[in-house]
Amino acid sequence: MQIILKEDIIGLGYKNEIVDVKPGYGRNYLIPTGKGVIASPSAKKVLAENLRQQAHKIEAQKAAAQKRADQLEGVVVKVEAKVSTTGVLYGSVNAAKVAEELAKQGIEVDRKIITMHDIKNVGEYEATVHFFKDVEVKLPVVVVAENVKETAEAPVAEEAPVAETKEEEIPELEEMEEEEIPSAE
Numbered sequence: 001m002q003i004i005l006k007e008d009i010i011g012l013g014y015k016n017e018i019v020d021v022k023p024g025y026g027r028n029y030l031i032p033t034g035k036g037v038i039a040s041p042s043a044k045k046v047l048a049e050n051l052r053q054q055a056h057k058i059e060a061q062k063a064a065a066q067k068r069a070d071q072l073e074g075v076v077v078k079v080e081a082k083v084s085t086t087g088v089l090y091g092s093v094n095a096a097k098v099a100e101e102l103a104k105q106g107i108e109v110d111r112k113i114i115t116m117h118d119i120k121n122v123g124e125y126e127a128t129v130h131f132f133k134d135v136e137v138k139l140p141v142v143v144v145a146e147n148v149k150e151t152a153e154a155p156v157a158e159e160a161p162v163a164e165t166k167e168e169e170i171p172e173l174e175e176m177e178e179e180e181i182p183s184a185e
Contacts, residue, residue: 001026002039004047009035010115014133016047065132072109072129072137077101083122083145093119093143098127119143 001023005013013019018039021030030036037043051058077098082090099111109129116127125141 003030003036004039004043005036007035010113010130016051018044062132062135065135069131069135069137071107072139075105075107075139077139077141079141079143080146081143087122089120089122089143093141095127098141116141
């Protein structure tokens, strides 16, 4: 079933696009909610005329979207999350968390235009921000554990005294072994 979309639907298509969908999805969801209309020949002619008349407006929207996309060039989103000892996150990092981190950096992006898989482990990932039909930005997302500096400093401080005591104990152990060996024979 062919449908003309009346608004952007991430994962399906953009406004004024003709998309193929399953009949039930179109009939039971898209058409009743006003997100699409059946792509009849007359509806296609109306769409073509509207696109021709709005060409300059669409180009202005695309230019504005490109300007917003340029703001994200070189931006890396760093998310700190609570992590178990095995490296698995408590919870997950999703599009809402990425949008929140971008807002902290002064860049306002709606969470609905960000697509990504939920992140459940520490590491480097990629999110896609869809500004307009042909304007998409790949955004690197780095997930790190909270309090990494504190946990990294603590074992170093503990290991240093242990290493010194081992060096002192080694000569004593050798002396004890030498004394025991002659008495055993």
